[in-house]
Structure formats: C-alpha cells, structure tokens
Amino acid sequence: MVWTRRFGALGLACMLAIPADAAELVVYHNWASPAELTALNVLRQALEARGHSWLPLAIPHDANGDIDVVQLIQAGATPNVFLQLQPDIYRSLDAEGKVLHLDTQFAQSGVLAQFPSVVRDAITVDGVIVKTPVSIHADAMIYYSRAVAEAAGIDPESWTSLADMWADFDAVRAAGFQPIALGAQPWQVGYLTHALVASLGGPGVYAGLYGAVTDPAVLYDASLRDVFAWLRRFQQEADAGASQRDWNMATNMVIHGRALLQVQGDWMKGEWTAAGKTEADDYGCLFVPGAAHLPVTVDSWGLLGAVSPEVEAAERTFADVVVDAEVQARFARAKGSTPVRFDARGAVDACSQKVLAALDQPDFARPTPHLTAPPAWVAAVWDVANAYWNDPAMTPEAAIAALKAAQTAF
Template sequence: MHMKSLATMAAALLLSAAPLAATAEELIVYHGWSSKAEVAALNILQAALNEKGHTWKDLAIPHNSGVNVSIVNMVTGGDPPNAFVTSDPHIFRDLAGLGLERDLTDYYKEIGAADNFFPIVQELSTVDGKMVKVPLFLHIDGMVYWNMDVAKKAGVDPTAWKSVDDMIADFPKVKAAGFVPAAVGGQAFQVGYLFHAMVAALAGPDIYDRIYSETPDPTAFDTPEVRKAIEVVRAFSNEATPESENRPWNETTNTVIAGQALFHIMGDWMKGEWLAAGKVPGVDFGCEVIPGALAVPVTSDAMGILGGQPAEKDKAELDLVAAFVDPIVSAKANQQKGSTSPRADAPTEFRDACNQVAMDAMNKPNGAVKNPFNVITGDWNNGIWTAMYNFWSDKNQTTDDAVAALKDAYDLTFN
C-alpha cells in the first residue's frame, strides 16, 4: 500500500513535472538592433519571454539590410534562428518553399490579437493570405519633427500648416530669420523616403499602391498628384545646403535639435535622437504628419517565426509570439524604442504626444499605406531611389525628366 502510494505520487509528480520541464526552451532571437533605445525595448521583450519560462539567446547583425542576407545564410547552413527580424515578404516565401514557414493566422485568433492590430498592421503582417509576421514596432516613414524654439524665433507655427504648400510658403520667412527651413540629407535613401512619403501624402493610397506594388503601373507617374510630389521634392532639394551632401539622417536631425534648422521630415525613429539629446516631445519639439496628408506610409518592424519545428519548440515559439504582442508588453517596449505599438488597444499611459499623432493617423480610415520594403523588390526600390536621387542632385532636371527617369527605371526592372 505504502509502496503503491509512493509510486502513484512519483508518477503524479513526474506527470506534472514533465510538461513544465519540457516547455522551458532556449530560443534564438535574431535581429539588427543595437542602439540604446532599441536595446531598452529588447530588454522588455526578453523579460516577457523569460516570464513564460523560456530563455532568449541573442544574435545581432549590423543593420537591417544585413539581416536579410544572413538569414538566408543561416537557413542554408542548417542553423536558422527561432525568431528573426525581417519584413521582406520574399524571405517568407522562400521559407515557405523550404517548409520552414509558421502561419500564425489561427494562433492570433486564439489569443485574441488578430482584430486588435491596426488594419494596416494586419495587412503588413500578411504574406500570401497568411499572417506570418509578429509585428513589434510601428513607425511612420514621413513625419515632421520641428524645433519649437526655432519656430518661435522665426515666427512660424507648424501646427497651422494645412498643406504642404503652406509649409513651403513659410520657407522664406524662416530663412529671413537665419535658419534652414527644412533639414535634408542628400542620400538616395533619404530622398527615396521623402518621395514615397510625399506620394502617400499628396496622391493618396490608390496612386501610392499603383507605384509601390509587385506589379506597378507606370502610368501612375503621369498623374498630376505624383508630379506634384516630384515638385515638392524639388522644393526641398532647393533648400539643401552644401554640407547636407551625403549627410546621414541622424546628423540631419541633429541640425534641427541644435537649433540650426526648423524641421526634418523623416521616419519617426528620429525621436530617438531627440530623446537621446534630452528633449521632451510636446515641449522642446513638436511632431505632426505631413500637413494635409491623405495617407501616411507605415513601417512595421516585424519578426518571423521558424516553422517545421518539433512540438515543444513550436509551443515555445508561440509563447514568444504571445509575449511580444501582449498589449502591455508591446506598449512598454514601443515606449522605449520611440515607436508606436501595433496594437490599437495598447494602454494609453505609455504614449507620448508624438505617439498620439501617429495613432490618430493610423486610425484614420484608409489613411495608412505600406512601407515599400514590405511590398516591392529591392530592384524596383533601387530604381525609384536612383531616379529620384539623380533628380535631387541635378537641379537642371525638370519634373518631366523625373517622370521619364522613373518610367525608364520601370522598364529596366520589369521589361
């Protein structure tokens, strides 16, 4: 009797212990984030993963462009990470072809996350009808961050701008006060981002989606709205100072922080520079979407999860997903990174003034479009960047020249 009860107890213990022991897994988390704000956000995610009983094995690669290359290498080497940061749909398709894709559509429904993502996030997280991405951090690609002190000294009020034309009309006034109106960095990437932000703002989602598409429609470049966007890019290039040539976005933002320029249009990741300089949103600097914007382009920094794993690993990976998209964890992590939570139901106390602007923009029906990197191939993207950067650098090029160059880029890429 005694022996028997002991045996049952042992068996019961074993049974209860077995699932516990089995669930503690080490997950390799692969990403390209090493700056202070990014690491602070990762620490929150790591803590959330640890709470689920799993450990985080970190693998960081420099820059997000390197991330895409190395993930391919690691899959080839037979040593892929469990969670990897990438937004490129082509990577997910490649993984699907290898049987390493993990479709999260049903799981998101199960944990009640699916409907709580912003609509644009749901779109951005879906590849070929399956939700395969874990959205982590949201950024708006083209926001206006201005130095409040400079605005006061120059006597302009950026909140009063109702359109891009209003904004440009204030340039002479700012210049007269001795400031650079628009800080710009002469790099293909910055010009490319300004262009797609302006296309979204001035031409709206329909025309934007005709250009930034897997199968683009080159006639979109002939529309008056896109021509207007090109003209705005010219207006900004006219403000380019000699030292802006090849100036990284960080340094460009810093000219605004240092009070030499009024504003910078860049992704709202520039908030990190402001915060690092000890500035407070809504006090030292203001933030708005591009005035009168019809739509804002949204970048969703997202992860993929490795499919084709043994049941226990798979369970652990799903725990990671649940931990990362949890509304509170997500809100806290995004607060650290300076981005906006992909969850519309994220608690409000972790937001600042700039998050509020971003969330309002994303809540606007049909007011958000996908960042090009989430949709188009690298070739098409480079084609657009090169055409626009040449236009930026050569003041003799007219709007017609730019339209022709964009069409040439289309022909080169697709024909």
C-alpha cells in the same frame, strides 16, 4: 550586451558562429540608433525573463544596403528571428517550410482581437499570419523644434501645404537656423520619395506606383512631376554633411536647436524621448501639410521554421513576448512608436494619438511600399530618386522617363 556587426560583403556573414543551444535565439535586425537599441533591450529582457537567451545579429540601414534573411540563410548565417517586412521574403521561406505560421497561436491567446485591421493586414501573407507585429510607425511626419519656431516667429501648425512651410523658411534662416535637417543616404532619399508620392500624388497614384503590380498609367499622371519638383526643393535645402548623415543625427540637429524640422518616419520620437524632451514643451509633430495619404509601417518579426521542437518553442515564446500588452507599452515608449494592440494604448502621447486618428480616417493611411510592392521595384524607384537627387541638372521629366524605362522590366 547589444553588438553591431557591419558587413562589407555578404560573404563575411558566413563567419558568424550560430549557437547550437536551442534556447539561444539569433535575432537579426537592422536597427542601430540609441532609441532603437533601447527598445530592442525591452524585448531582450522580456525574452530572457522567460528563460531564453538573445544573440543579436545586426546589419544597420547604412551598411552597404539591406541584406535580407534569405540571403543570410544562403550564406550560412541563419537567424531564428528576423525583422523583415516584404511579403515576397515570407513567400519564399514559406514555400520551403522555413517560416512559422502564427494563426492558431495568436487566436488562442486572444491577441488577434486586439490588433487593428492595418496590423492584421500587414502580418498576413496569402491568407496566413507569418509575422509578429512589434510597432506601428508613420513613414512621413514632421517633427519640429518649438524653441526654433518661436525664435523665428512662425507657427508650423498653421501650415496647410508644403508651399506654406517653405514660405516660412526665410524667417527661419534670418533667425540663424537651418530650415530642414536632412540625411541623404540612399534609403532616406527613398523614404522621402514615397512620402512625397503619398502626400502629393493624385488619386490612385500611390497605390498604383507601389502595388503588387505597378500600374503604368500612374507614370503619366501630372502629379508625379510635382513629386520630383518638390524632391528637388528638398535636395536644394541639404547642407554639405547630408550625404553621410544618419537619420538620428539629423534628428539631433533639431533636438539641439540647429534646425527647425525633420521630415522622416515618426521613429524620430524615440530620439527626442531619449534626450529627455517632451511633446508638450520641446517639439511638435504633424503630417506633411495637405497630404493626400499617410504611408504606414508595421514593423514585424518572422520566425524561422523547420527547426527543432525546442527552438520552435523558444521562437513562439518570443512571439508571445513581443505582443504582450505590457511589453508593447514599454517598447513603444522607448522606440517612439505606436503600440500594435488596442489595449496597450492607455497612455499614448499626442503624436501617437495623431497616428491612431489617421488609421481611422477613411482612405488616408496606406501601407508602406515595403508591405505591398516587389522589393526589386522599390529598389528601382530608389535608384531613380537617388540619381535625381545627386544630379541637380536632371529634370523631373527625365526622372519620370527613367521610371518608365525601369518599369518595362517588371
């Protein structure tokens, strides 16, 4: 059984009872949609088939902000396995000997040779492999309803820019549909912002804004004004229910023919699959038209160190299970992701084929900010983006000025 516990405050985490059984792993994650939970069950069943048990600890995206594993440990709710991207979290844990190293394990199993470079880079922190990769996702894709596009008499595949896309919205509205299904929860506005920076930013802007150290010069690049101008246009398309809408509820607006499209990570595909829909008949997928870059997420698990030999053995079994080729293929189908192994991709769909092609395109795919930038800076950018989204009177120039002011603290 998968359960979800929502915390109103971090202190409630202390109430969790952590099992003493070495073969029972507490698995911390922030996934909550039906497709995400179905994918997690693929991993759980594979782990249990190896003789270990899985106790889920879930704090969803929308539960008053993400709580990282370091905070959980400090609160006394220590997981064995945790879904975390940020390198700084692993540095902090590694400094205390609290994260397992996986270099030898992955090299001996031969799986390391099956990881593409984007995956190897994502799971390596300061020269050491400290993460177990589970999925590849494109952070910025458009999934659209073929039926709505046909009813409106438009062809999304013909778009070469956001302006082209917007030009078709009058036809969509005239046909009785909403152009964009939007969720405006803070993290969704944050993801849309870095999607627009990647798509519209001038040379070096995305890398400079979301690097390990922010390059102040990018805050003066003219393309940043375009980013905020387009963010405003998205905000103006938001309906009254957007502010509290989960991302998968927005996906279902497109699935059920209420809206033409959604701009989100390609985890959208898992919802389409769960609804029994196919790319051939029901939906199409494309990158942001005219995008300069594509932000890419490699979801990964960390394994707690400084544990008993029995628990460490179970954690390492978890890592082997996650990267198993057959498990990878089943997980990707359920989650809507692209497998992390070359040899688990025999039957990938057309949308994942586009992602794979993007990974091979020079200077196009870039790591998500969560893999490169300090978490505090990502949060600062999100704060500015959300303040801008929620204040229609705020200008792009004011938003950029707020970013400049925030950057001085770093």
